[in-house]
Amino acid sequence: MSPIERDAQPADSERPIWRSAVAVVQTLRIAGHEAVFAGGCVRDQVLGDTPYDYDIATSATPDEVIALFERTVPVGAAFGVVRVLRGEHEFEVATFRTEGGYSDGRRPDSVQWASARDDVLRRDFTINGLLFDPLEGEGAVIDHVGGLEDLRAGVIRAIGEADERFEEDKLRLLRAVRFAARFAFSIEADTWTAICKRADEIIEVSVERIRDELERMGTQSAVEPGFRLLERSGLWRSVLPEVEPTDSLFDRMGSAERLSPVATWTLMCSELAPRDARGVCQRMKLSSATGRHVEEAVEILRALPTYDALDVVAKKRLIRRPEAHTALEIATLGSGAAAMDGLASAQRDERGWSREDLHPETLVTGAELIAAGRSPGPSFKRALEAVEDAQLRGEFLSRESALELALRHLDEP
Ligand code: ATP
Numbered sequence: 001m002s003p004i005e006r007d008a009q010p011a012d013s014e015r016p017i018w019r020s021a022v023a024v025v026q027t028l029r030i031a032g033h034e035a036v037f038a039g040g041c042v043r044d045q046v047l048g049d050t051p052y053d054y055d056i057a058t059s060a061t062p063d064e065v066i067a068l069f070e071r072t073v074p075v076g077a078a079f080g081v082v083r084v085l086r087g088e089h090e091f092e093v094a095t096f097r098t099e100g101g102y103s104d105g106r107r108p109d110s111v112q113w114a115s116a117r118d119d120v121l122r123r124d125f126t127i128n129g130l131l132f133d134p135l136e137g138e139g140a141v142i143d144h145v146g147g148l149e150d151l152r153a154g155v156i157r158a159i160g161e162a163d164e165r166f167e168e169d170k171l172r173l174l175r176a177v178r179f180a181a182r183f184a185f186s187i188e189a190d191t192w193t194a195i196c197k198r199a200d201e202i203i204e205v206s207v208e209r210i211r212d213e214l215e216r217m218g219t220q221s222a223v224e225p226g227f228r229l230l231e232r233s234g235l236w237r238s239v240l241p242e243v244e245p246t247d248s249l250f251d252r253m254g255s256a257e258r259l260s261p262v263a264t265w266t267l268m269c270s271e272l273a274p275r276d277a278r279g280v281c282q283r284m285k286l287s288s289a290t291g292r293h294v295e296e297a298v299e300i301l302r303a304l305p306t307y308d309a310l311d312v313v314a315k316k317r318l319i320r321r322p323e324a325h326t327a328l329e330i331a332t333l334g335s336g337a338a339a340m341d342g343l344a345s346a347q348r349d350e351r352g353w354s355r356e357d358l359h360p361e362t363l364v365t366g367a368e369l370i371a372a373g374r375s376p377g378p379s380f381k382r383a384l385e386a387v388e389d390a391q392l393r394g395e396f397l398s399r400e401s402a403l404e405l406a407l408r409h410l411d412e413p
């Protein structure tokens, strides 16, 4: 069987990025090298999705690539990867290679330049092992590993011996789950068996890479399928030991799709104490801003059931917190959301209150209290808050009456 199939004419061949990518392939070919599109972009194209980047694989060595293009960045020249910049677009141009030995289970000890076919055989899954020749007539998919068939059947299958492929690079354990979730594909039996067998070995991968995979499971697709696979395979307890995979959490995940990164983490941590949620973010080396946001959002989420009992000032102070929106977004997920006390009114308030309702104009400042002869101290803050409370209650205050109110507060015993 010829590995070439002619059925993947991209729907978006008029896109400037496509034309730019084809031009890069052309330049390499005119210089006598092999060059094709490779990996995810071919997969996405066959699926009818618009690739957001085009990776190019070539027989040219990094030095040859650098010599052929005006603007290049040798991002991983030792591994054969050069970034080529062309107009506003950039492309990773990678030399066909095989990878020798994975003694740390994470990255290859060495690489060797190789044929296009060998370059495909080092890739992870058959659907990621497709090449595409954009200069061949209408464009042609080159399939050495049965990737087209698996794409059509909706199957994630390791290229080659599944167990060996996961042994060499443990990140593939999570990638398999993520791609299955993203495309709603099933995982082929041998591939699945190997994942389950090696699930505990995922901890050999850096926490940053685990973090990025987990985050993508929330941001790229429906959330539940990926996390179900994490649980069934045994990966969950290694990557998220702090979080119990409860029915209620899955129920919530079941209605979540393509969340923002911060909402993804808030969802994962939604059943934890706020401090523990922050702890997960810290362990995952998320930014401290993200960690704080998740902690606060989880705290607000937990406060929602008693929302209706709050007075208007407390409600406004809650709704105006920057994390309230994330908390409300996560609270609406799951079959129980409609019955959740406080949620409907908090949502109504969030929509109904304007910026000015939540952040009334400042009528008195500390400087004015000093000018009125009071000495600064912790009571200033409380006095100014009393003014803001009155405003949040909807009381109309002039600047004079606001100053009076603050001074009265300060002078009270
Ligand atoms: P995405 O749309 O998520 O970027 P992708 O398939 O482009 O999907 P990348 O991580 O960008 O994924 O990798 C590009 C290609 O490199 C993959 O399609 C695959 O062929 C190969 N690849 C990436 N990571 C690995 C890995 N850990 N092991 C083997 N091959 C890999």
Ligand code: MG
Binding pocket: 040, 053
């Ligand atoms: Mg990619």
